Amino acid sequence: MGELASFVFVLLLHCFMASLAWSSETNITTDTSALLAFKSIITSDPYDFLANWSVSSSPCNWVGVTCNTRHGRIHSLNLGDMGLTGMISPKLGNLSFLVELNLGDNNFHGEMPKELVQLRRLKQLNLSFNEFHGEVPAWIGELSTLQHLSLRNNSFSGFIPMSIFNLSRLEILNWNFNLIEGTIPPEVGRLENLEILRLAGNKLSGGIPNEIGNLPQLQMIYLSNNQLLVFANDLSGEIPSVWHQCKELIDLSLSNNGFNKGYIPNDIGNLTNLQFPIS
CATH class of the missing domain: 3.80.10.10 (Ribonuclease Inhibitor)
Incomplete structure (x- = not known):
């Protein structure tokens, strides 16, 4: 019986290894x-x-x-x-x-x-500087391990899909220079690991949601060249006073605007990690 058991064991082991090799191939x-x-x-x-x-x-x-x-x-x-x-x-x-x-x-x-x-x-998806078009698909929010998402310099249109805010591991979101319209949803505050947010050069409108101040890892934000209330040719309203919460911010661009109303909040002075002048 001992020899039979050994033979069966060797046979099963051989079949297992062959199966692994076949599966790998x-x-x-x-x-x-x-x-x-x-x-x-x-x-x-x-x-x-x-x-x-x-x-x-x-x-x-x-x-x-x-x-x-x-x-x-x-x-x-x-x-x-x-x-x-x-x-x-x-x-x-x-x-x-x-x-x-x-x-x-x-x-x-x-x-x-x-x-x-x-x-x-x-983890990383880079389709930037191509000629893609159509809406950013909602299914992209199912890529739960995504950390870097760059779609900049294409012709993506439509609204920001709400499913994007399910990407809890996202660190870089770069959609600069597309045709994205609508508002920035307050759900952006759910991207707690976000370090870089680039939405410049689109067709976004409305205000900047206060929830951006809930992003503790945020280091860079680019929202210029849209139709946002605080980045329009004729500024209306006020820049939201939430900057003191963005403790990791190192670059803040407010360029290409016509600031003739409102004021820059004093708490921007609390951004001790800024490495570049506010432009």
């Missing part, structure tokens, strides 16, 4: 297929950065791709500033271990495919 095959599908709808790669993206080599050796050494899955896709033109393939949503997605400074266009909501481990 299947997973990396899934990642490979996702990237090749993405490449297939790239209409221009002027510098041939994606030339080595082929089945003849491991995707972990492809330009712009980084794999996690522990589980061998694709961890980062960094294709910033490569001059690429095309759309985002929905298949990128199959990169289930992706932590960083950087497609900034290219010529991507279209809308963000909803399949990206499957990237549940994503």
Whole structure:
């Protein structure tokens, strides 16, 4: 019986290890297929950065791709500033271990495919300096691990989706120079880890919510070049007196305005960490 038990144990161990090997191969095959599908709808790669993206080599050796050494899955896709033109393939949503997605400074266009909501481990998403349009999708608020979200210099329109304020780990929100309209919701005060808020160069209106003063980690805020009451060509109302609560603020820009009404609150003088002049 002892020999039989040993034989069964060895057989089960062998089957288990084979299963693990098959699973790992299947997973990396899934990642490979996702990237090749993405490449297939790239209409221009002027510098041939994606030339080595082929089945003849491991995707972990492809330009712009980084794999996690522990589980061998694709961890980062960094294709910033490569001059690429095309759309985002929905298949990128199959990169289930992706932590960083950087497609900034290219010529991507279209809308963000909803399949990206499957990237549940994503911490950094950079789509800045492209030609994306449409509304910022509500599903982006389901990317609960997101820390950096940059959509600046595109043509995103519509309102700020309320789901954004579910991103409790968000540290950087950069939507400068789009076509975002409506007001800044008071729920912005729920982003307790937010360090940088950039919404300049949009079509935002209304006032600045007092709840911004509830952001204890806030270091930089850019709201100029909108139609906000305190940043309009003819200032009306008063700049809210909440600045003493923004203890981490190091940069405050109030430029490109016509301050001919109201006044600058005295408590701005309590911002002891400011490193740049108020401009």
